[in-house]
Amino acid sequence: MAEPAPGPGAASPAAPDALCPLCPSQALVERGRAWVWEVRQYGQPVRAFALRFDGRVHAYLNRCAHVPTEMDWQPGEFLDADRRWILCSIHGATYEPTSGRCIAGPCGRGRLTPLAIEERDGMVLWRPTRDIRPLGSEPAP
Numbered sequence: 321m322a323e324p325a326p327g328p329g330a331a332s333p334a335a336p337d338a339l340c341p342l343c344p345s346q347a348l349v350e351r352g353r354a355w356v357w358e359v360r361q362y363g364q365p366v367r368a369f370a371l372r373f374d375g376r377v378h379a380y381l382n383r384c385a386h387v388p389t390e391m392d393w394q395p396g397e398f399l400d401a402d403r404r405w406i407l408c409s410i411h412g413a414t415y416e417p418t419s420g421r422c423i424a425g426p427c428g429r430g431r432l433t434p435l436a437i438e439e440r441d442g443m444v445l446w447r448p449t450r451d452i453r454p455l456g457s458e459p460a461p
């Protein structure tokens with residue numbers, strides 16, 4: 321599932337530590353297509369993505385550490401042909417899916433910006449921070 325239905329992931333304003341529903345757990349298959357949704361970082365809309373790798377869901381802002389641009393090859397497609405690495409479609413920066421750490425390419429010592437994820441009762445939830453908020457919420461003071 322590449323795009324969320326309106327509502328989940330774009331929750332109404334919430335306290336910085338409140339979990340927001342993102343998608344059903346079954347929507348994220350092992351090393352499959354990511355779930356993509358919009359958040360606000362410092363008040364600006366930015367896309368984020370969540371994918372399942374080695375059984376756990378990992379989420380990052382969809383923003384390369386080389387040039388701050390979106391990375392997916394096709395909507396929701398972030399992994400390389402072997403489904404082993406997150407690969408930026410622009411210049412080939414390669415990231416470890418479980419840590420977001422750059423391991424090859426022009427991202428140097430950079431890393432992807434992680435979002436905290438939890439799974440409960442068959443749902444994937446993400447935890448906003450002071451700087452990364454649900455779409456539709458106001459920037460933190």
Ligand code: FES
Binds near residue numbers: 386408
């Ligand atoms: S923008 Fe991602 S590798 Fe250059």
